[in-house]
Amino acid sequence: MIKKKVEEALNDQISREEQSSRIYMAMASWCEVKGFQGAAQFLYKHSDEERMHMTKLIKYVNDKGGHAVLKPLEGPDSKFESLLNVFEQILKHEEYITSAINSLYEVAFDEKDYTTSQFLQWYIQEQIEEESVFKGILDKFRLAGNEKGGLFHLDKELESMAGMAGAGA
Ligand code: OFO
Numbered sequence: 001m002i003k004k005k006v007e008e009a010l011n012d013q014i015s016r017e018e019q020s021s022r023i024y025m026a027m028a029s030w031c032e033v034k035g036f037q038g039a040a041q042f043l044y045k046h047s048d049e050e051r052m053h054m055t056k057l058i059k060y061v062n063d064k065g066g067h068a069v070l071k072p073l074e075g076p077d078s079k080f081e082s083l084l085n086v087f088e089q090i091l092k093h094e095e096y097i098t099s100a101i102n103s104l105y106e107v108a109f110d111e112k113d114y115t116t117s118q119f120l121q122w123y124i125q126e127q128i129e130e131e132s133v134f135k136g137i138l139d140k141f142r143l144a145g146n147e148k149g150g151l152f153h154l155d156k157e158l159e160s161m162a163g164m165a166g167a168g169a
Contacts (some may be wrong), residue, residue, distance in 0.1 A: 006116055007066040009107040014057045015071045016100055021050035023093060026076040027086050036151075038085055038159030043086075045162050053123070060119055083151060084141050089136040098127040 028043035031037045042075075080107035101123045108116035138155065144150030 002061065002064040002066040003111050003113060006111050006113050007061060009104050010057055010066070010068055010116070011071070013100060013104050014054055014061070014068055015073065016097060017050050017054035017057060017068065019056065019073050020093065020097060021047045021075065021078070023076040024050060024090070026078050027080065027090070029078055030078060031083065032087065034083075034100050036155050036158075038155035038157070038162065038168050039083060039086070041162040042158040053126070056122075060116075064115070075120070083155075084138075084145075085132060087137050087141065091131070091138060094127065094130050094134055098131060101127055 024043045024047035028040045028047060031043060032040035061068040078090075080089070081135075101120065105117060105124065107118045108114075108120060137158070140154055144154045149154070
């Protein structure tokens with residue numbers, strides 16, 4: 001049976017993953033109406049991946065004898081200054097998620113819940129990969145900023161990343 005403290009910390013992370021999914025869905029929608037079709041596809045896919053992160057946690061909590069509970073969430077922003085601003089916000093958000101996952105790992109470890117610590121390894125690895133993907137995209141923005149049609153090419157590249165297995169994971 002999972003300890004209450006660990007269950008509560010996991011439930012908080014379920015909310016964060018659900019909120020991540022909503023944030024990226026709202027960003028995808030903004031990109032779509034602004035004509036950034038590649039970025040929209042990339043972010044719709046990323047939103048789906050966050051939902052998968054949420055579902056994986058829900059199933060884990062329930063499987064361990066706890067009860068995964070969904071909480072009310074704030075509405076995400078729906079307007080952005082620019083495409084660059086969208087991706088800057090994503091990296092900031094992912095850095096916040098990384099620190100939340102690290103704190104969650106500490107709770108499980110301190111409670112001597114080594115099964116949950118082991119389960120969370122997947123999320124720790126996932127955060128390393130996500131931060132690296134988004135840092136890479138921001139590097140491309142820096143390069144594209146000086147080129148004519150740079151944003152158009154970047155949007156095309158995001159479209160092809162959306163089509164690759166594991167892109168934006
Ligand atoms: Fe962005 O990885 Fe889950 O939250």
